[in-house]
Amino acid sequence: MSKYSRRGLLAGSAATAAAFAQSSAAKPKNIVISSANGLICCQRAMQILQSGGDTLDAVVQGVTLVENDPADDSVGYGGLPNEEGVVELDASVMHGPTRRAGSVAGVQNIKNVAKLAKTVMEQTHHIMLVAEGARRFAKAMGFPEENLLTEKSRLAWMVWKQSLRDPQGNSNWNGGRNAAKPNIAQLRKAFPDATEELLAYAWDRAIHPPTGTINCLALNAKGEMSGTTTTSGLAWKIPGRIGDSPIIGAGLYLDQDVGGAGSTGLGEENIRVCGAHTIVENMRRGMSPKDACLDVLKRISRNYNDDKSRMTFNINFYALRKDGAYGAATLFGEGGKLPQFAVNDGANGPQSRLEDTAVLYTR
Numbered sequence: 001m002s003k004y005s006r007r008g009l010l011a012g013s014a015a016t017a018a019a020f021a022q023s024s025a026a027k028p029k030n031i032v033i034s035s036a037n038g039l040i041c042c043q044r045a046m047q048i049l050q051s052g053g054d055t056l057d058a059v060v061q062g063v064t065l066v067e068n069d070p071a072d073d074s075v076g077y078g079g080l081p082n083e084e085g086v087v088e089l090d091a092s093v094m095h096g097p098t099r100r101a102g103s104v105a106g107v108q109n110i111k112n113v114a115k116l117a118k119t120v121m122e123q124t125h126h127i128m129l130v131a132e133g134a135r136r137f138a139k140a141m142g143f144p145e146e147n148l149l150t151e152k153s154r155l156a157w158m159v160w161k162q163s164l165r166d167p168q169g170n171s172n173w174n175g176g177r178n179a180a181k182p183n184i185a186q187l188r189k190a191f192p193d194a195t196e197e198l199l200a201y202a203w204d205r206a207i208h209p210p211t212g213t214i215n216c217l218a219l220n221a222k223g224e225m226s227g228t229t230t231t232s233g234l235a236w237k238i239p240g241r242i243g244d245s246p247i248i249g250a251g252l253y254l255d256q257d258v259g260g261a262g263s264t265g266l267g268e269e270n271i272r273v274c275g276a277h278t279i280v281e282n283m284r285r286g287m288s289p290k291d292a293c294l295d296v297l298k299r300i301s302r303n304y305n306d307d308k309s310r311m312t313f314n315i316n317f318y319a320l321r322k323d324g325a326y327g328a329a330t331l332f333g334e335g336g337k338l339p340q341f342a343v344n345d346g347a348n349g350p351q352s353r354l355e356d357t358a359v360l361y362t363r
Contacts, residue, residue: 026323031345032058033318033326034216035264035330037072040065042344042352045218050346055226056118059216063114063230066214069148073205074212077111079232080205082239084155087148088247089113089232093121096225096256097263103128105246109145111137114230122306128246148232152201155194159187159207162238191270209235211313213245215252215262217320225322227252227260234267249277255260258284259322261292265315265331273299279319288345289319290327290358297331297360308332308361316341316357333359 021216032045045062049055067076074080081087091113092103102121104113105128116138120129139145149157187199194202213231225239229252231245244267251267253276254260261279265269270276275296282292296317304310311331318328318341328341338359344352 001199006237007025014051028219028221028322029222029324029345030219031320031324031326032218033215033320033328033342033344034062034318034342035057035212035214035318036340036342036354037066037074037212038062038214038216038342038351039354041214041216043350044275044286045342045344046352049351054095055218055220055224056093056228058220059218059226059228060093060114060118061270062218063214063216063228064112067112067230068113068178070152072212072214073094073153073232073235074210075214075230075232076113077146077148078153078279079148080153080209080235081149081157081232082237082241084239085149085154086239087153087232088237088241088243089148089240091117091230091249092246093117093228093251094226094248094252094254095121096198096254096260101127101248103246103248104130104138105242106131106133106240107134109148110135110143111146111148112143114228115140116143117230119226123358126341127248130242131240134306145219152198155191155198156202156205157236158191159199160209162187162190163206205235210285211235211243213243213251213264213265213268217260217262217318217326218253219320219322219324223257223322225254225260227262227320229256229262229264229349231264244270244275247271248289249274251276255279255280255284257322259289259320261289261317261319262316263315264312268316269303269313272303275300275317275323276317279317283319283321288327289321289325290329293317293319294358294360297329300331303315308363311361326356328355329356330359331361333362336362 041062045058046056070078
């Protein structure tokens with residue numbers, strides 16, 4: 001290495017260290033960020049922070065509102081099921097002050113899995129419980145069992161079943177072999193009690209299965225941080241499939257000395273780059289939250305040799321630094337629209353707001 005390049009490296013390292021030291025010295029404040037489906041989540045979490053509540057209680061109570069909402073089909077009750085019509089939920093939590101974590105995966109019949117992950121963290125020496133073991137633990141801890149499949153999500157699953165075809169165009173779910181691929185008119189006959197709006201929704205979900213989730217990160221005025229990610233996972237997944245949401249370091253990571261990060265979107269791509277952990281380490285080295293997120297998206301893109309035509313998925317990252325700086329980034333902006341994420345820093349009273357994410361590519 002030349003004398004010049006060593007000098008440049010040392011100067012760059014010093015600048016990065018100085019940037020991180022400056023951010024570390026900034027006075028913290030109450031702030032909550034989440035994925036775009038978390039406006040009400042951020043509002044509830046902010047209420048808890050302002051009342052002096054713990055940051056982990058804040059984010060868990062916030063996402064619980066979304067888990068309980070059957071209109072959000074990517075989380076909790078009403079989440080779209082696996083290929084057998086069973087809803088399976090995943091979640092993780094990290095508590096900055098105690099530097100502890102909890103996680104559950106592949107959980108059936110238990111609605112509030114973020115709270116369950118928090119209970120794993122608080123009541124056991126384990127970090128992750130999965131499937132039947134997680135369900136039994138939940139029952140032992142007093143969580144009620146319930147059917148998480150709503151009529152709306154059941155209809156979407158049935159429509160997806162009818163859309164399946166073998167190479168010859170045959171299906172076991174459409175009333176006979178060699179039947180035409182279903183359309184809205186045929187769905188009206190198959191499901192005469194469903195509204196036009198519901199049929200349109202079911203068809204869209206069958207053809208374009210969502211990968212949504214909710215991630216929420218919080219910072220209080222004492223500089224304490226926590227985060228959670230909760231999801232029903234990829235619609236129509238193989239039973240037992242686990243994405244990034246319950247994986248500490250992928251769907252969620254938080255270091256009290258630096259900040260936190262989380263993700264929504266196709267989890268398999270995030271797991272391959274340990275996205276949330278990498279974002280936090282980027283911020284440790286002095287990157288802004290936005291740039292830290294964009295860097296990880298570039299790593300995902302690199303796995304496809306930056307060939308956008310091969311990246312038929314999308315993924316989003318969110319980051320909150322210990323000084324209150326925050327940002328988010330998305331692999332693809334769709335249809336000329338900038339994706340958004342939710343923020344509540346008290347500037348709008350109790351109301352949360354949506355802000356644009358940074359975008360690596362457009363299509």
